[in-house]
Amino acid sequence: MAAITCQGLTKRYGGVTAVQALDLAIAEGEFMVLLGPSGCGKTTTLNMIAGLEEISDGTLLFDTRDVTRLPPHKREVAMVFQSYALYPNKTVAQNIGFPLKLRGVAPAEIARAVAEVAEQLELTALLERRPNQLSGGQRQRVALGRAIVRHPSVFLMDEPLSNLDATLRLSMRSLIKRLHHKLRATFVYVTHDQAEALTLADRIAVMQGGVIQQLDTPEGIYERPANTFVASFLGSPQINLLRQGLPRPGWVPAGREVVIGLRPEDVARPGDGLVTLSGRVELVSPLGSETQLELSVGEATLTLRVPKDWRVAEGETLDVGVDPARLHVFDAATTMRIAP
Numbered sequence: 001m002a003a004i005t006c007q008g009l010t011k012r013y014g015g016v017t018a019v020q021a022l023d024l025a026i027a028e029g030e031f032m033v034l035l036g037p038s039g040c041g042k043t044t045t046l047n048m049i050a051g052l053e054e055i056s057d058g059t060l061l062f063d064t065r066d067v068t069r070l071p072p073h074k075r076e077v078a079m080v081f082q083s084y085a086l087y088p089n090k091t092v093a094q095n096i097g098f099p100l101k102l103r104g105v106a107p108a109e110i111a112r113a114v115a116e117v118a119e120q121l122e123l124t125a126l127l128e129r130r131p132n133q134l135s136g137g138q139r140q141r142v143a144l145g146r147a148i149v150r151h152p153s154v155f156l157m158d159e160p161l162s163n164l165d166a167t168l169r170l171s172m173r174s175l176i177k178r179l180h181h182k183l184r185a186t187f188v189y190v191t192h193d194q195a196e197a198l199t200l201a202d203r204i205a206v207m208q209g210g211v212i213q214q215l216d217t218p219e220g221i222y223e224r225p226a227n228t229f230v231a232s233f234l235g236s237p238q239i240n241l242l243r244q245g246l247p248r249p250g251w252v253p254a255g256r257e258v259v260i261g262l263r264p265e266d267v268a269r270p271g272d273g274l275v276t277l278s279g280r281v282e283l284v285s286p287l288g289s290e291t292q293l294e295l296s297v298g299e300a301t302l303t304l305r306v307p308k309d310w311r312v313a314e315g316e317t318l319d320v321g322v323d324p325a326r327l328h329v330f331d332a333a334t335t336m337r338i339a340p
């Protein structure tokens with residue numbers, strides 16, 4: 001049992017406010033991702049939950065228990081960092097078993113627990129090696145093993161995959177997802193990688209400037225971004241955001257200054273119910289499974305993703321259909337989403 005409730009959580013470093021009155025209720029067993037650009041306050045938030053940073057203001061609850069001033073070792077949380085922080089002179093088995101040894105667990109019980117964890121993380125053949133004899137991915141699995149061996153009810157992870165190459169990152173991502181399904185613990189996971197956030201999270205808190213910009217499911221964040229910052233932060237290539245050049249949905253009040261957003265993939269061949277945009281193809285980038293292109297429409301240049309069988313050539317004129325219901329509309333002054 002470990003729901004986590006942040007109420008007005010604030011962290012000030014002298015004159016700098018790193019996290020500003022953050023409210024966040026994380027359900028027991030939920031996979032919550034804190035996502036945002038560098039310096040937005042993700043690590044600071046995680047460290048306040050872990051007890052590694054003193055909380056300047058606000059209240060932190062684990063279930064109904066107030067843990068705001070509780071020291072880290074009494075919080076029953078396991079932390080996994082970007083740097084693996086393994087003990088270089090200990091074997092893999094000793095590294096994984098160390099948290100149990102610290103608690104005075106009997107050696108036979110430690111050996112049993114280590115064997116079980118090693119099995120789960122495919123480390124059984126490596127138990128007698130030392131960290132410098134392991135690859136980055138193997139080291140990160142040892143760090144995970146050391147975190148799960150105690151069966152904590154809360155896992156806090158700070159960019160645990162960012163030191164790994166792209167392929168390994170993908171396989172570790174699925175491993176973490178499977179671990180979550182299996183352990184049913186509460187996960188709070190920090191990343192600035194939107195793909196990681198979208199694939200792992202039950203819910204994502206998008207942060208900027210120490211403030212949560214939007215809290216929603218991955219689908220909600222992507223389909224209904226709360227403001228232009230969130231709209232631009234998720235999606236690759238980025239959403240097209242234009243004050244002019246995209247059709248204005250009929251429900252938008254006349255005279256209201258708005259920014260219209262079109263996701264690159266939200267185009268089709270012209271057809272019924274679609275608004276046709278006509279432009280010149282400036283650049284074609286085949287991506288294998290689909291094609292990315294730049295289309296200049298009047299003054300605007302749109303980045304689009306289309307099926308590879310469209311066989312578009314640079315320099316040609318292309319008509320694309322846009323469903324007005326798929327357009328995103330934001331207030332130009334406040335940047336906030338407006339909806340019909």
Ligand SMILES: Nc1ncnc2c1ncn2[C@@H]1O[C@H](COP(=O)(O)OP(=O)(O)OP(=O)(O)O)[C@@H](O)[C@H]1O
Binds near residue numbers: 017038044
């Ligand atoms: N010890 C400190 N003293 C002063 N300012 C700090 C300290 N630690 C962090 N900050 C500031 O607090 C803000 C949030 O930092 P934090 O480390 O939480 O960002 P982050 O979202 O984890 O970024 P990154 O993605 O780069 O890791 C930043 O502006 C940072 O400069």
Ligand SMILES: [Mg+2]
Binds near residue numbers: 042043044
């Ligand atoms: Mg950080």
